[in-house]
Amino acid sequence: MGRHSCCYKQKLRKGLWSPEEDEKLLNYITKHGHGCWSSVPKLAGLQRCGKSCRLRWINYLRPDLKRGAFSQQEENMIIELHAVLGNRWSQIAAQLPGRTDNEIKNLWNSCLKKKLRQRGIDPNTHKPLSEVENDKDMPPSTDKSNQKASVGSNEVSLVDQPPKQMPSSERYPLEVSTSSTQELFLDRFGTTCHDNNTCRPSDVVGSYFSFQQLNYGTTNMSLSANTNTSLCFLPPSTSSDLNKSTITSSMLHSVFPTHVKLQSNNNPSISSDGVQNWEANNRNKNNGSMQLQSGTNFLDNTWGISESMKVNINKDAQIPLQAEQEDLKWSEYLNNPFILGNTTQSQIQTSQSIYTEVKPETDFITDESCASWNHHPPAFQLSDIYSKDLQRFSVTYGQTL
DNA sequence: AACTTGTGCAACCGCTTCCAA
DNA sequence: ATTGGAAGCGGTTGCACAAGT
Numbered sequence: 538m539g540r541h542s543c544c545y546k547q548k549l550r551k552g553l554w555s556p557e558e559d560e561k562l563l564n565y566i567t568k569h570g571h572g573c574w575s576s577v578p579k580l581a582g583l584q585r586c587g588k589s590c591r592l593r594w595i596n597y598l599r600p601d602l603k604r605g606a607f608s609q610q611e612e613n614m615i616i617e618l619h620a621v622l623g624n625r626w627s628q629i630a631a632q633l634p635g636r637t638d639n640e641i642k643n644l645w646n647s648c649l650k651k652k653l654r655q656r657g658i659d660p661n662t663h664k665p666l667s668e669v670e671n672d673k674d675m676p677p678s679t680d681k682s683n684q685k686a687s688v689g690s691n692e693v694s695l696v697d698q699p700p701k702q703m704p705s706s707e708r709y710p711l712e713v714s715t716s717s718t719q720e721l722f723l724d725r726f727g728t729t730c731h732d733n734n735t736c737r738p739s740d741v742v743g744s745y746f747s748f749q750q751l752n753y754g755t756t757n758m759s760l761s762a763n764t765n766t767s768l769c770f771l772p773p774s775t776s777s778d779l780n781k782s783t784i785t786s787s788m789l790h791s792v793f794p795t796h797v798k799l800q801s802n803n804n805p806s807i808s809s810d811g812v813q814n815w816e817a818n819n820r821n822k823n824n825g826s827m828q829l830q831s832g833t834n835f836l837d838n839t840w841g842i843s844e845s846m847k848v849n850i851n852k853d854a855q856i857p858l859q860a861e862q863e864d865l866k867w868s869e870y871l872n873n874p875f876i877l878g879n880t881t882q883s884q885i886q887t888s889q890s891i892y893t894e895v896k897p898e899t900d901f902i903t904d905e906s907c908a909s910w911n912h913h914p915p916a917f918q919l920s921d922i923y924s925k926d927l928q929r930f931s932v933t934y935g936q937t938l
Numbered sequence: 939a940a941c942t943t944g945t946g947c948a949a950c951c952g953c954t955t956c957c958a959a
Numbered sequence: 960a961t962t963g964g965a966a967g968c969g970g971t972t973g974c975a976c977a978a979g980t
Binding site: 554592644 | 945946947948949950951
C-alpha cells in the first residue's frame with residue numbers, strides 16, 4: 538500500500554518534470570505505448586516511478602488534452618455534474634473530453650466553488666446559500682426536511698465536507714410528487730428498487746438532472762407518464778454500494794432519454810412492475826437499444842436541463858444499453874479509442890457541438906490506425922504540448938524551448 | 939525594491955480496487 | 960480463497976507567480 542513499489546527500489550526523482558524528462562516519456566510512449574507503467578521509467582530512461590510517469594502522461598503529455606482555459610460551458614457542465622456526482626472527479630472528467638480529473642478538481646477548488654458562493658449557491662449542496670443559512674438555524678429534528686437542514690448547516694462552513702461523508706439522501710434531496718399510485722424507490726445510482734427489482738444505472742440516471750435542477754429550483758419535475766409514478770431517490774446504503782453503482786462514464790448519454798425517451802402516453806412498458814420491466818420490454822422492442830418517447834418538450838421544459846447539458850442529448854442517437862457498459866477508463870481509451878463504438882461517436886458529435894471553440898478530438902481519434910494506439914500511437918510534438926508552458930519552464934529550468 | 943499574502947496548478951501521498959497467479 | 964503487484968482515485972501539499980502593501 539501507499540507508495541508505489543518501484544519507488545523503493547532506487548532513488549527516484551520527484552518534483553516538477555523537466556522538458557528532457559517529458560521528451561523521454563513522450564518519445565517512449567509514442568513509440569511503444571505505456572504498457573505496464575511500472576516498467577515505463579526504466580525503459581524510457583527516467584529516474585521516476587511508474588506512478589509519476591502515468592500521472593505526467595495522463596495530466597500533461599497526453600496528446601488529446603485540451604489546453605487553455607475552461608469555457609463557460611465546460612464550467613457549467615462541471616457544476617452540474619458535481620451536483621450529481623459529487624467529488625468523483627474522474628467521472629466528471631470522463632464527460633469532458635480533453636480534461637483531466639486533476640484539472641477539474643483544481644478548477645473546482647480554486648475557482649468554481651468561489652463562483653458558486655458568489656452566486657449564492659452552496660457548492661456542496663448546490664442549494665441556495667440562503668436556504669442553507671435558514672437550515673442552519675433550524676433545530677435538529679427527525680423530520681426529513683430538517684435532516685436536510687442539519688446537513689446544510691455543516692455546509693455553510695468554508696471547510697468543505699467531502700460528499701461521501703454526507704448522507705446521500707440528504708445531499709441529494711429529491712421529492713418528486715405526483716399523484717402517485719405507485720412508488721419507485723430508486724437508488725441515486727440505481728442499485729435497488731423499492732419493489733425488489735434490481736435497477737441498474739441506466740434505469741434511473743435519466744432522473745438525475747431533474748432533481749439536480751430541483752435543487753437549483755429552476756424547474757419542477759413532472760414525470761408525465763400515465764402511470765403517475767412518484768420517484769424517491771435513496772442513497773446507496775454503503776460506500777461500496779456507491780462504488781459498485783457508479784454511473785458509467787457515458788452517463789450523460791444514458792442519463793438522458795436520447796435512447797431512453799419516456800413515453801408519456803400509453804406506454805405499456807412503464808408498468809406497475811417498475812423500471813425493470815420497462816427496460817426489458819424496450820430492449821425487446823428495440824433490439825437492445827432502449828427507446829422511450831418523450832412528450833412534447835419533455836427534455837427542454839420538464840427536465841429543465843441547461844444548455845450545456847442539452848448538447849449531450851442526441852434524440853436521434855441509437856446508443857446501446859448503457860447499463861451493460863463498463864466505466865470508460867482512460868487506460869481503455871488509450872488502448873482502444875474505438876472501444877466505445879456508437880457511444881463514442883455520439884460523444885464526439887456532441888462534444889464537438891459543445892466545444893466549438895476548441896479543437897475537436899477527432900484529430901486524435903478518427904484515424905483508424907490509432908484504434909489501438911497504445912501500441913501504435915499517433916505522432917505529435919512536444920512543442921505542441923509546451924506551448925502553454927514556455928514561460929513557466931523557462932523560469933523553472935532557466936532555458937527557453 | 940523588499941516583503942507579505944493570495945492564488946493556481948502540478949505533483950505527491952495514501953488509500954482502494956482490480957486482477958492475475 | 961488468498962495474496963501481492965499494478966492501476967486508479969481523491970485529498971493534500973508545495974512551489975511559482977501575481978498582486979498588494
